[in-house]
Amino acid sequence: PLALSPEDPKWDVDLVGIAPGPRMNATFVSLARNSDVWDIARSIRQVEDRFNRRYNYDWVFLNDKPFDATFKKVTSSLVSGNTYYGEIPKEHWSFPEWIDQEKAKKVREDMAERNIIYGDSISYRHMCRFESGFFFRQPLMLNYEYYWRVEPSIELYCDIHYDPFRVMAETGKKYSFVLSLYEYVETIKTLWDSTKKFMKNHPEHIAEDNSMGFLSDDNGDSYNHCHFWSNFEIGNLDWLRSKPYMDYFESLDQDGGFFYERWGDAPVHSIAAGLLLNKSEIHFFNDIAYWHVPFTHCPTGEKTRLALQCHCNPKENFDWKGYSCTSRFFDINGIAKPEGYENQQD
Numbered sequence: 001p002l003a004l005s006p007e008d009p010k011w012d013v014d015l016v017g018i019a020p021g022p023r024m025n026a027t028f029v030s031l032a033r034n035s036d037v038w039d040i041a042r043s044i045r046q047v048e049d050r051f052n053r054r055y056n057y058d059w060v061f062l063n064d065k066p067f068d069a070t071f072k073k074v075t076s077s078l079v080s081g082n083t084y085y086g087e088i089p090k091e092h093w094s095f096p097e098w099i100d101q102e103k104a105k106k107v108r109e110d111m112a113e114r115n116i117i118y119g120d121s122i123s124y125r126h127m128c129r130f131e132s133g134f135f136f137r138q139p140l141m142l143n144y145e146y147y148w149r150v151e152p153s154i155e156l157y158c159d160i161h162y163d164p165f166r167v168m169a170e171t172g173k174k175y176s177f178v179l180s181l182y183e184y185v186e187t188i189k190t191l192w193d194s195t196k197k198f199m200k201n202h203p204e205h206i207a208e209d210n211s212m213g214f215l216s217d218d219n220g221d222s223y224n225h226c227h228f229w230s231n232f233e234i235g236n237l238d239w240l241r242s243k244p245y246m247d248y249f250e251s252l253d254q255d256g257g258f259f260y261e262r263w264g265d266a267p268v269h270s271i272a273a274g275l276l277l278n279k280s281e282i283h284f285f286n287d288i289a290y291w292h293v294p295f296t297h298c299p300t301g302e303k304t305r306l307a308l309q310c311h312c313n314p315k316e317n318f319d320w321k322g323y324s325c326t327s328r329f330f331d332i333n334g335i336a337k338p339e340g341y342e343n344q345q346d
């Protein structure tokens, strides 16, 4: 079977050792600076040891500056597939001409004073806008159908015993996550107003069986700030390149909130997935154990943790804690929560 869980009575431990089956048209993708080299090296080593050494998928690296020789040498030695290095064009990493520079500067100064994380940063805003609207359109990405985003300094705590790309392809999934939480309100104050404007202008793009219940507690009137944490993502690139997604991104970009506020790519991707996709197209990967500072996803279910040789502490699993939105995802999809979740709520 494609993705048998170790919790299943039919589980066979030999599944971890072999990598059978076809390869998907897929790549890892990392946005990084040259100075990130040792932190991305750590992430690559984890991904290779736990998964890719048996599958040898490619890895695309993107940067707003040219990658240096050290970055290329270190990363290409670690990746078992082919590596490609892309320089992002200026137009994808700068202020659009309709942005009022004075207004944007005032916002940064004000956010700095209020100690809002990355509130004073220009480059962080370019990064969030790039991840929202441009990474999937880079020439190096055009040949692929699926991507897996990897950031510097992440941790994978368990073996990955099947090909997640193949799960996505064969079950018709377009977007997936391992961690979800509430967004910092100060950074996205008008994102939902912009989203509502888009919904009004483009009712044809809203999916029939969407996940509004994940995003809103009052049927769309207000945003509850739930989002999938986008530093981990496995998704379908053709969906991001589709008209519904592109219309959504362009509508947000025109409104200017990437610069007049500090809209993150996580809420942007999440709202898009929640509204433009059917529920059945979004997937939660319980089996992929993951850490990005400061949150951990450690699989619920001891049998899984032992079978996949996990080294995470189940007490640190964020899924069922108060600040996570994952239990809401289970509820709106009518999925039963895994056995033992009650013991991980605080």
Ligand code: GDP
Pocket: 030, 031, 032, 033, 036, 062, 063, 064, 065, 123, 124, 127, 150, 151, 152, 231
């Ligand atoms: P955080 O996870 O929100 O704290 O943000 P990170 O610092 O991890 O940045 C998110 C991603 O964007 C990571 O993959 C970084 O390597 C990358 N990144 C952030 N800023 C820049 C930048 O100015 N240039 C480049 N090339 N990559 C960046």
Ligand code: MN
Pocket: 151, 152, 231, 292
């Ligand atoms: Mn990060």
